[in-house]
Structure formats: structure tokens, C-alpha cells
Amino acid sequence: MSTLPIEELKNLVEQAKSPCISLYMPTYQAGSEVQQNPIRFKNLIRQAESLLQEQHGLRQSDVKELLQPALALDKNDFWQHQNSGLAIFVSENFFRYYCLPLSFEELVIAGDRFHFKPLMPLLTGDGTFYLLALSQKQIRFFEGTRHSIHEIELEDIPTNMEDALMYDETAKEGQFRLSSPRGSTGNSFRYSGSFHGQGSPDQDNPQEDLLQFFHIVDRGLQKYLHDEKAPLLLAGVEYLLPIYQEANTYANLMAEIIPIENIGVIKPEDLLEPAWSQVEPYYTQSRQAAIEHYHELAGTGQTSTDLKETIVAAYYGRIDQLFVSVDTQKWGNFDPQANQLDLHAEAEPGDDDLLNEAALQTLLTGEQSTPLKQTKYRNRHL
Structure with a gap:
């Protein structure tokens, strides 16, 4: 999970009952540093115990009972499967934890409500981006932040041009067809009109075929990008960029492409640095524009x-x-x-x-x- 939906925040607000413990800590994902995770956790739990006794007057036995769901996390297998940061929320009969792509400063707060401020970059979508890796033979889709990136498995979207254009590899003459909405095919990504031709999509009108393919991909991505505002990056060979731009309907498609010759072998973590180098100015400019707007309104009573x-x-x-x-x-x-x-x-x-x-x-x-x-x-x- 790279972002937290507002509905999840509302659930945390509505379900909490005082006293509420909010615990944040950075976590390591691999190597010998993973051993620091349980040590940090135990230290923060001790801080939580002290706060509950000193600020809320709980007995030690009541503190142990309240924190038991969090204490139960402290197992080797749990610490081996972390992200960049861990957020834990505990109150009476309520417990949630989130392994998140944001490295938090260590913090424990015991209050009448949960403490959400360290989550603000995720709650507001600050730094979130999407990346679409394109080729004729494969499509891959990623979601990332400044701290991490992961691949999203695309459902009900053809991830290569031959599938998208319903190319029949077994036909002797290499015929392929696009089904109309009235066609009998079960393909949910039907493209208006039909076409019968000789040869493969690579040989006959590759640019037109790619454009049709990208129209189908763009339409399929709508369920993943619906109501999103984060920038969308493209990766692949550069000649694909203007073709996808023509098919694209997502408002925040960026104007550059990350050059990659073979998207099939690239690892998600290898995409993070080049992707963030393009996305960071987008967010920096957005924040700067908001600050400038603040200064413009200073002294106006607004x-x-x-x-x-x-x-x-x-x-x-x-x-x-x-x-x-x-x-x-x-x-x-x-x-x-x-x-x-x-x-x-x-x-x-x-x-x-x-x-x-x-x-x-x-x-x-x-x-x-x-x-x-x-x-x-x-x-x-x-």
C-alpha cells in the first residue's frame, strides 16, 4: 500500500476510543539491518507503556492488555516482510497496522485520538506516481512513491498487441480481426469496426495497430486511474511516446519517457530512481506554486x-x-x-x-x- 484512502482514515477516526496509541517507526526490509526492527519496536512499546501509565493513569496490567495486539506482531516472520515504515494504531478493542513506503521518524503518542500527521504525504498523495511500461509484446503497470515502487497486476486488459487485436497465430494466412460491439466474441475490450488483413501487426500498419492497441490499454487503465491525480510516466522505446499520447485520455500523463529497450526483464526497483528523477520536479513545482499563492494572498485577510x-x-x-x-x-x-x-x-x-x-x-x-x-x-x- 503506497497511499491511504480517506475512507481508511475515517475508519481510524470513528473506531478509536481513548486512550489511543499511535506508534511510528522506520523499518528495514533486508540484510542484517532487519535485526534492528524488533529492537526499535520494543523500545517504542516501552515508551507507550510509560505514557499510558503517566498520562492516562492505567495500571500496568491494563496497559499490557491494551497493547497485546501490537505485542503479538513481534515475531521473526513479521519483521522479514516490511516496507520502509511501520504505523500502528491501538485503542480499546481496536487495532490496525500498516507497512508503508514511507520512512517515519520514531514516534509514540498517547492521546484521546490517533495521531495521523506523519501519514500526511500518503494521505494527500504527495509523491505518488504511476508508470506504464510499453512494448508491442508486453505491457507492465507500476505504482510508486519517492521511497518505493511495486507492480500492479493488470486484470481484464490485454498486455500485448497480438492479444489486443485478436491476432490468430494459427491461421495460415495470418488473418486477424477486431470485433465490433455486436460481435459474438467474449473479449470485453471490443474495438469499433472490424478489419481483416494479411500478415502480422508488426509488418502491415504497425503504427495504426499500435494506436489501436494503446486505445484499448488506455480504456482498460481507467479503472486503475479513475479519480487519480498522480502523474503517469511512460517507459519503453522513445518512438512509442507520441503514439500513446494520441491514445491517452488520462489528464496527468507526463511528456517524457524513460528509455528501456526490454521492459520484460526490468526489475521494479531499477525503475524507481529514473522515475522519481522525473516526478520530483512535478511535486516540487506544485508545492512551490502553493507557497507562492500563499505569499500573494498574505495581508489580504485570506x-x-x-x-x-x-x-x-x-x-x-x-x-x-x-x-x-x-x-x-x-x-x-x-x-x-x-x-x-x-x-x-x-x-x-x-x-x-x-x-x-x-x-x-x-x-x-x-x-x-x-x-x-x-x-x-x-x-x-x-
Whole structure:
């Protein structure tokens, strides 16, 4: 899993019951460093035990019972199958863990709600990209982030041109045909019209055949890219790029191609560095544009760096863009009924990280209707 859907976040919010333990740690995937995983984990569990006793007044026996689902993970086989980071959420009768492609700083927080701020790059899709490796004989599809990449098995999509064009290899004269929607074939990727010809797709009109093939691939990818905004990269030989661009309907197809002669033998991890080198400027420019927009609005009454003002605006869904520090906590609590904000230098019983609350409310209200966001405050920086 490279991203966390908003529905999953809502589930974590709704199911939690105080006290809530949020545990984050970096993890190693291979080599001798894997041995550090259980050591880090045990140290963080001890921190969680102390917080539950000191801040929430739980007895040691109750702490052990609450953390038992997390403790049960500590087995050799579990540590051998990790990603870049591990996130664990525990509360009464509730337990979730996620092996994620994001290397977290070690962190344990015990509060009335779960702490999600380290997940923000995944929750907002920051750094996510897709990669489509193209050739006449094979199609491969990948999803990645700045930290990892994995292949997605394509279902119901022909992954080579011969299958896509229903080429009959057993026909003596090499006939092939494209079925119309009224055809009797069971192929779900029917292309309008029909064609009968001699020779192979490689020999007769290869560019037209490739274009038809790529139309079919583009249509099949819609179920994977539906409502996605992440950039889509292409990999393969360079002459394929303009042909696929003509067939493409995905809005965020990038204008470059990663040159690869044989996509069948390439390993996913070998694609990460060249892919990220093209994707990183896309996200850097996007963030820079948001920052410049913030500065343009500064002094107009549409921006704020005031914590209380921002917390109130986040609670009522009046934030369009929020800049928040992942590594900083502002402890306290907010009473929306009394419009009262209390800040503390150190975490006290009943406190939450108010920056986490602002980010969470902004994400959740962002899923609601557009008018909710058409308000005074467009940009905030915390």
C-alpha cells in the first residue's frame, strides 16, 4: 500500500476510543539491518507503556492488555516482510497496522485520538506516481512513491498487441480481426469496426495497430486511474511516446519517457530512481506554486499563521490549503462549543497535537461539498 484512502482514515477516526496509541517507526526490509526492527519496536512499546501509565493513569496490567495486539506482531516472520515504515494504531478493542513506503521518524503518542500527521504525504498523495511500461509484446503497470515502487497486476486488459487485436497465430494466412460491439466474441475490450488483413501487426500498419492497441490499454487503465491525480510516466522505446499520447485520455500523463529497450526483464526497483528523477520536479513545482499563492494572498485577510484562528477555521471547514509541520507538536485542546483553545508547553492528560487536529479536519472536510471550501481563508501556514 503506497497511499491511504480517506475512507481508511475515517475508519481510524470513528473506531478509536481513548486512550489511543499511535506508534511510528522506520523499518528495514533486508540484510542484517532487519535485526534492528524488533529492537526499535520494543523500545517504542516501552515508551507507550510509560505514557499510558503517566498520562492516562492505567495500571500496568491494563496497559499490557491494551497493547497485546501490537505485542503479538513481534515475531521473526513479521519483521522479514516490511516496507520502509511501520504505523500502528491501538485503542480499546481496536487495532490496525500498516507497512508503508514511507520512512517515519520514531514516534509514540498517547492521546484521546490517533495521531495521523506523519501519514500526511500518503494521505494527500504527495509523491505518488504511476508508470506504464510499453512494448508491442508486453505491457507492465507500476505504482510508486519517492521511497518505493511495486507492480500492479493488470486484470481484464490485454498486455500485448497480438492479444489486443485478436491476432490468430494459427491461421495460415495470418488473418486477424477486431470485433465490433455486436460481435459474438467474449473479449470485453471490443474495438469499433472490424478489419481483416494479411500478415502480422508488426509488418502491415504497425503504427495504426499500435494506436489501436494503446486505445484499448488506455480504456482498460481507467479503472486503475479513475479519480487519480498522480502523474503517469511512460517507459519503453522513445518512438512509442507520441503514439500513446494520441491514445491517452488520462489528464496527468507526463511528456517524457524513460528509455528501456526490454521492459520484460526490468526489475521494479531499477525503475524507481529514473522515475522519481522525473516526478520530483512535478511535486516540487506544485508545492512551490502553493507557497507562492500563499505569499500573494498574505495581508489580504485570506491567510493566517495564528494557531487559534486556524484551528477554528479547520474545525468549520474553512481552509482551502494548509501548510503544517510534520515534526512539530502543539499540545492543547479546543472546545468548539465555547470556542476555547488551551495551549500547553508539554502534553497533559486529555491533550491532542493541535496541528494534527487541524490537518485531520482539513482533510476530512475537504471530502465534503465544494461550497464548504469557498470561504474567507484560503491558505494557512503552521
